[in-house]
Amino acid sequence: xxxxxxxxxxxxxLREQIERANYQYHVLDDPRITDIEFDRLxxxxxxxxxxxxxxxxxxxxTRRVGARAVGGFAEVQHAIPMxxxxxAFEQExxxxxxxxxxxxxxxxxxxxxxxxxxxxxxxxxxxxxxAISLRYEDGVFVQGATxxxxxxxxxxxxxxxxxxxxxxRLRGKDWPRVLEVRGEVIMLRKDFEAFNAxxxxxxxxxxxxxxxxxxxxxxxxxxxxxxxxxxxFFAYAIGVVEGGTIPDTHSATLQKLRDWGFPVSHEVGTAKxxxxxxxxxRRIGEKRDSLPFDIDGVVYKLDDYEGQRExxxxxxxxxxxxxxxxxxxxxxxxxxxxxxNIGRTGAATPLARLKxxxxxxxxxxxxxxxxxxxxxxLDVRVGDTVIVRRAGDVIPEVVRVMSELRPPHTKxxxxxxxCPVCNSELLRExxxxxxxxxxxxxxxxxxxxxxxxxxxxxxxxxxxxxERFVDALVDFGYVHTPADLYQLTxxxxxxxxxxxxxxxxxxxxxxxxxxxxxxxxxNLLEAIEASKRSTLPRFLYAxxxxxxxxxxxxxxxxWLGRLELVRSTPAPVLRVLPDIGDEVANSIxxxxxxxxxxxxxxxxLAAGIELGDESAPSPKLRGKLGLGVLLDTAKVSKLGPKSxxxxxxxxxxxxxxxxxxASHWVVAGVPSAAATNLELFLADQExxxxxxxxxxxxxxLLDAIPKSAKAEAAPLEGQTVVLTGTLAGLTRDEAKERLxxxxxxxxxxxxKKTSFVVAGTEAGSKLDKAQELGVEVWDEAxxxxxxxxxxxxGDLWI
Ligand SMILES: NC(=O)c1ccc[n+]([C@@H]2O[C@H](COP(=O)([O-])OP(=O)(O)OC[C@H]3O[C@@H](n4cnc5c(N)ncnc54)[C@H](O)[C@@H]3O)[C@@H](O)[C@H]2O)c1
Ligand SMILES: [Zn+2]
Numbered sequence: 096x097x098x099x100x101x102x103x104x105x106x107x108x109l110r111e112q113i114e115r116a117n118y119q120y121h122v123l124d125d126p127r128i129t130d131i132e133f134d135r136l137x138x139x140x141x142x143x144x145x146x147x148x149x150x151x152x153x154x155x156x157t158r159r160v161g162a163r164a165v166g167g168f169a170e171v172q173h174a175i176p177m178x179x180x181x182x183a184f185e186q187e188x189x190x191x192x193x194x195x196x197x198x199x200x201x202x203x204x205x206x207x208x209x210x211x212x213x214x215x216x217x218x219x220x221x222x223x224x225x226a227i228s229l230r231y232e233d234g235v236f237v238q239g240a241t242x243x244x245x246x247x248x249x250x251x252x253x254x255x256x257x258x259x260x261x262x263x264r265l266r267g268k269d270w271p272r273v274l275e276v277r278g279e280v281i282m283l284r285k286d287f288e289a290f291n292a293x294x295x296x297x298x299x300x301x302x303x304x305x306x307x308x309x310x311x312x313x314x315x316x317x318x319x320x321x322x323x324x325x326x327x328f329f330a331y332a333i334g335v336v337e338g339g340t341i342p343d344t345h346s347a348t349l350q351k352l353r354d355w356g357f358p359v360s361h362e363v364g365t366a367k368x369x370x371x372x373x374x375x376x377r378r379i380g381e382k383r384d385s386l387p388f389d390i391d392g393v394v395y396k397l398d399d400y401e402g403q404r405e406x407x408x409x410x411x412x413x414x415x416x417x418x419x420x421x422x423x424x425x426x427x428x429x430x431x432x433x434x435x436n437i438g439r440t441g442a443a444t445p446l447a448r449l450k451x452x453x454x455x456x457x458x459x460x461x462x463x464x465x466x467x468x469x470x471x472x473l474d475v476r477v478g479d480t481v482i483v484r485r486a487g488d489v490i491p492e493v494v495r496v497m498s499e500l501r502p503p504h505t506k507x508x509x510x511x512x513x514c515p516v517c518n519s520e521l522l523r524e525x526x527x528x529x530x531x532x533x534x535x536x537x538x539x540x541x542x543x544x545x546x547x548x549x550x551x552x553x554x555x556x557x558x559x560x561x562e563r564f565v566d567a568l569v570d571f572g573y574v575h576t577p578a579d580l581y582q583l584t585x586x587x588x589x590x591x592x593x594x595x596x597x598x599x600x601x602x603x604x605x606x607x608x609x610x611x612x613x614x615x616x617x618n619l620l621e622a623i624e625a626s627k628r629s630t631l632p633r634f635l636y637a638x639x640x641x642x643x644x645x646x647x648x649x650x651x652x653x654w655l656g657r658l659e660l661v662r663s664t665p666a667p668v669l670r671v672l673p674d675i676g677d678e679v680a681n682s683i684x685x686x687x688x689x690x691x692x693x694x695x696x697x698x699x700l701a702a703g704i705e706l707g708d709e710s711a712p713s714p715k716l717r718g719k720l721g722l723g724v725l726l727d728t729a730k731v732s733k734l735g736p737k738s739x740x741x742x743x744x745x746x747x748x749x750x751x752x753x754x755x756x757a758s759h760w761v762v763a764g765v766p767s768a769a770a771t772n773l774e775l776f777l778a779d780q781e782x783x784x785x786x787x788x789x790x791x792x793x794x795x796l797l798d799a800i801p802k803s804a805k806a807e808a809a810p811l812e813g814q815t816v817v818l819t820g821t822l823a824g825l826t827r828d829e830a831k832e833r834l835x836x837x838x839x840x841x842x843x844x845x846x847k848k849t850s851f852v853v854a855g856t857e858a859g860s861k862l863d864k865a866q867e868l869g870v871e872v873w874d875e876a877x878x879x880x881x882x883x884x885x886x887x888x889g890d891l892w893i
Contacts, residue, residue: 102143106150109140113156121162124311126303127497129482130391131423134182158410160245167316168249171240175334177226177277178245179411180394180418195373201395201417202369209402213368217345218375219331220360221392221418224281224309227255228334231274234265241313245411254313255280257322260329262356270355271339278330278357282308283387284487286325296528298468303494304425304484305389327388330357344398361386365398376419383421383455384487392420421455425484425494428452430477433464433508437516437540441531441641445470445510447481447493454485462491466528467510474498476505516540520685522641524678533682535639536576537691542569545639549577553645554637555626559619567595577637578698580623588616630708631658638696642682650674651683656710660796662687662696667728667789668796671719712799718884720793722746725786731776733769740879741765741824749790753777809838810885814850816841817865820858822875830878837885845870853878 099105116133120126126133137157144151151157160179183197192199205214226242239255240248255261258280265274282290282305290308291301302308312324330352333341342348349359362382366375372395379393397403397415406415432448445464452459462483464470473496475481480500485491510530514521519534532538535545543565550560557580568574571594573587592612595601629637635648635658643651654672655661666684669675686692723743726734745763746752752760757770765773776782816839818827825833830853831841845852845864852865853873865872 102147103150106140106143106147109136109143110156112136113140114162117156117162121310122164122166124307124314126307127495129423129425129427131426134184134420160411161242163244163247164241164249164314166249166314168251168314171228171238171243171248171250173228173240173242173246173248173334175275176245177228177242177248177334178408178413180221180416181409181412181414182392183417183419185420185422191373195369195376195419198372198376198395198417198419199369202372205397205402205406205415209405211402213371214402215398216366216372216395217349217363217398218366218372219363219394219396220379220386220390221394221420222279222281222329222331222360223304223306223389223391224279225306225313227251227278227280227313227328229255229261229276229278230335231265231270231276233272234270236261236263249314251313253318254315254321257318258326258328260327260358264356266356267354269339271336271341273335273337274339275334275336276330276352276357277332277334278328280309280313280326280328281305281388282312282325283327284389284489285387286327288489290324295465295469298472298528300472301469303482304486328358329360331360331363331394343400345396345400345403346398366395372419380421380456386487389424389486390421391424392418394418422453424455424486425482426452426454426459427480427482427497428459430475430479430481430493433470433475433477435511435515437514437532437538439541439544441514441533441535441538441541441544443510443514443521443530443532445508447475447483449481449483452483454483454491457485459483459485459491462493464493467523467530468528470508474507476501476508478502478505514538514540517691519689519691522682522685524642531641533641533685534689534691535641535686536695537689539575542575546574546577546580548639549637550580550626551637554633555629556633557626558622559615560622563595567591567598571595576695576698578695578702581627581699581702581704583620583623585613585616585620588619589613592616627703628705628707631656631661631706632708634658634699634704634706635661638686638692640682640686642679647675647679652708654713654716655796656712657799658696658700658706658709660712660799662693664792664796665789667725667785668720668792670728671724672716673719711801712796714800715884716796717800718880720797721883722748722752723883725749725789725793726773728789729773729776729782729786731769731773733766733772735769737823738765738769740876743883744824744879749777749783749786811837811839814839815848817843817845817849817852817861818855819852819861820855822853822855822878824875824879833882837882 099108113133113136116126116128116136140155141157144155144157160177183195183201185194186196188194188196206212228240228248229236230238238250239252240250242248256263284305287302287305287308294301302311308324309326312321312326315321331349333348342351346365349363353359362379364375366372376393383390395417397406403413403415406413408414429450430447431450434446434448435443436446437443445467447462447464449460449462464475473493475493475496478501480497481493482495482497483491484494510521512521513519514532514534517532517534517538519532519538521530522533523530532541535541546560546565546568547562549555550557568591571591573583573591574580589612631652632645632648635643635651636645651661655664661683666680669680669683670677721743723739726739726742741764742752742760746755757774760770760773761767811834816834818830818841822830834841842849845861845868847868849865849870851871851873852861853875854862855875862872
C-alpha cells in the first residue's frame with residue numbers, strides 16, 4: 096500500500112485505518128483484515144509516534160483500548176478499567192535473545208524496577224475470545240459487561256446467564272461481599288465446527304472464526320440465540336473487591352476462583368525469569384493444535400500484587416504483564432486455482448490452491464472451500480486475495496475474500512459438470528449441499544470404497560474383504576473394478592499378502608505362517624466363488640449406484656424382474672415405477688449411460704455371477720405405461736395433464752398420434768395452442784428420437800410380461816358400478832361399454848351392493864346416496880387408470 100512520506104499525514108492515515116479496523120472488529124464483530132495486519136498497522140503507528148513525539152495525540156489508538164460500543168445494550172462503567180495487554184512478537188534473529196528480545200526486555204525492566212532477580216510469573220494461555228467482567232454481590236451474579244473501550248462496556252447480563260460455565264451463585268463461603276471476576280468468553284473449537292457444519296448444510300451464514308462466533312453471539316439482542324451458540328468461559332483476573340480479602344498473588348487468586356466455582360483455563364501455572372517464560376511459550380506452542388480452544392499466544396503476569404502495583408500502567412496496558420503472541424492462525428494470500436477433490440465416497444469438495452503462506456507455523460498451499468454453496472456465498476474467484484485460517488488439526492479453510500483487492504476480469508466459479516478423475520457426471524441430491532461423482536464403479540477416487548461396498552454382507556457378501564485387504568488390492572494394482580476380484584488366483588493373494596506385510600513391517604514369513612497364509616487365501620477364494628450365486632436386488636445394490644439403497648434395489652427388481660431391463664430402461668420410463676422418483680431414475684439412467692459401468696457389469700456377468708431370482712416384469716406395469724406417460728415426459732408447454740389424458744385415450748402409439756396431426760388433436764379436445772406446441776415438439780428430430788426410444792423401452796417391458804398374465808378375461812367380474820355426473824374424457828356410453836367389456840355390471844341406481852360409484856362433475860343425488868351408504872366413490876382419473884391397467888393389451892399398443 097502506498098503512503099505519504101510526510102510523517103504527519105502518514106500518522107493520520109494509519110489512525111484512520113486502525114480506527115476503522117477497530118470498529119469493524121470490536122463493534123461489528125466483522126473484521127475485514129487479519130490480526131497480524133492490524134498489529135502491524137498499530138506497531139507502525141507506535142514507531143512513528145516514538146520517532147515524532149509531537150505527533151502523538153491523547154486519543155491515538157495506541158493509547159486506547161478496543162472501541163466504544165454502540166448498540167442496543169445499556170452502558171456499564173468499569174470502576175477498575177479493563178485494559179489491554181502489550182504484545183511481544185517473535186523477531187528475526189539467530190539467538191534466543193534476539194528472537195525474543197521483546198520478552199527479554201519486559202522481564203529485564205521488571206528485574207530492574209523491582210531490584211529482584213528472576214521474578215515469578217503467572218503464565219497462562221491467551222484465550223482468543225471476548226473479555227468480560229462479572230459482578231457478584233453476596234455471592235450472587237448480578238451483572239455482566241463487555242470490555243468496551245475499557246472504561247465503559249455493554250450490559251450483557253441476560254446473555255451471560257445462558258452460558259453454563261458462568262456460576263450464577265458462588266461456591267464456598269469466603270468470598271468478598273462484592274467481587275468482580277474477569278475472564279474470556281470463548282467458543283470451543285468443537286462447538287464452532289458443529290455450528291458451521293450445520294450452517295453450511297442449511298445454507299446459512301457461517302462464522303469466520305471462534306472469536307468472532309463468541310463476540311457475535313454474546314452481543315446478540317436475543318439471549319435465546321446466545322444460548323443456542325454454546326459459549327464457554329474461563330476466568331483469569333479480578334476487578335473490584337469489597338468486604339473481603341483475596342490472596343497476595345495472582346496464581347493463588349486463580350486457585351481461589353476455582354474454589355468459588357469458576358473454570359480456569361487448562362495449562363495455567365507459574366514460571367521463573369526469562370528462561371522459564373520461554374520454556375512455557377514453547378511447551379504451549381507445541382500443544383496449541385491439540386487444545387480444545389483457539390489461543391493466539393500466552394500471557395505472562397508478574398505474580399505478586401505488591402510488585403504489580405509498583406510496576407503500574409501505561410495508558411492502555413499494565414507494565415507487569417505482556418502477551419507473547421504465537422504465529423497467527425489467519426493469513427492473507429491469493430487463490431491460484433479452484434479445483435475439486437473427489438473423496439472416497441465420491442463427494443466433490445472444492446479446494447482453493449493458494450500461493451503458499453505460513454499459517455500458525457505451517458506452510459499452507461491448499462484450503463478447503465467445503466462445498467459449492469460456500470464458494471458462492473464467499474464468492475471466491477481465481478485471482479482473489481483471501482484470508483485463510485488454520486487452527487488445530489482441522490484442514491485450513493478460506494474464511495473471507497478481500498473483495499476490494501479483486502483484480503479485474505475475474506469470473507464467478509461454478510461446480511464443473513463432470514468428475515475430474517473419471518469424467519462421470521457430478522450429481523447433487525435435492526436440498527443437499529454436496530455434489531457427488533456418479534462414477535462409483537469406475538472412478539479411481541472411489542475404488543476402495545466401491546470394493547468395500549461391493550463385498551459387504553448385504554451386497555455380494557464376500558467374507559474376509561476388509562479395509563486392509565482392499566487397500567493392498569488397490570494400492571498394488573491387483574484390482575481396478577469389482578470384476579477384477581473374480582480373476583484373482585491363489586498365487587495373487589499370497590504375493591499380495593507378502594507385499595502388504597512387507598509394507599506394514601509385519602513379521603517375516605515362517606513355514607507355519609506360510610500355511611496360515613495359504614489357508615487364508617483358500618478361504619478367500621472360496622468366499623469369492625460363493626458370492627457368484629447372488630440375487631438381482633443384492634447385485635443392484637452392490638453396484639453402488641447413487642441413490643440405490645437396499646430397499647430401492649428391491650423395488651426395482653420387483654417391477655422390472657431382470658437385470659437386462661434395468662440396464663436398458665431409460666429414465667422417462669423408470670420414473671413411472673411407483674417408489675422410484677426422478678432422482679433414482681436419473682441416477683440409474685446416468686449410471687448405465689456410462690460405457691465404463693456397462694463394461695464392468697458385463698465383466699461381472701462374464702465372470703459367472705448368476706442372479707438366481709430373475710423373473711418377468713410385474714404385470715401391473717401394463718396399467719402404468721402408455722402414451723400418456725411418454726407425453727408427460729416431453730413437458731410440452733401448455734399441454735396440460737387433461738389434454739395428455741385425452742390424447743392417450745384416442746391414440747395408442749406415437750406413430751398414430753403423429754399421423755393423426757394437430758387438427759385431429761384439436762378435435763379430440765386439445766386447445767390449439769397446445770396442439771401447435773406438440774406438433775413443433777414432435778417435428779424436432781431429437782425430441783422425436785428420444786420419445787421413440789422411450790416408447791421402444793416401454794414396449795420391451797410389456798413384451799416381457801408373460802401372455803398368461805395378460806389373459807385376465809374379466810377382471811371386473813362380479814362388480815357393480817354406477818356412473819354419475821359428467822365425465823370429461825369419455826361419454827357415459829363409452830365408459831359403460833368399456834367397463835362391461837371387463838366384466839362389470841353397470842347399474843343405474845346406487846344400493847348397498849354397488850361396488851363403487853364413478854362421479855364426474857355435477858354429480859347429483861346418486862353421489863349423495865353413495866355417501867350415505869358408505870359406498871366407495873371414484874373420480875374420473877381413477878376410472879381411467881383402472882381401464883388403462885386392464886385394457887392395454889398388445890393389440891391396442893402397437
Ligand atoms: N483484525 C482486525 O481488524 C482487528 C481489529 C482490532 C483488534 N484486533 C485484534 O485484537 C487484539 C487487540 O485487542 P485487545 O486490545 O483486546 O488486545 P489483546 O487481545 O492482544 O490482549 C488483551 C486481551 O487478551 C485477552 N486475554 C486472553 N487470555 C487472557 C489472560 N489469560 N489474561 C489476560 N487477558 C487475556 C483479554 O480479552 C484481554 O482483553 C489483537 O490481537 C488485534 O490483532 C484485530
Ligand atoms: Zn469420478
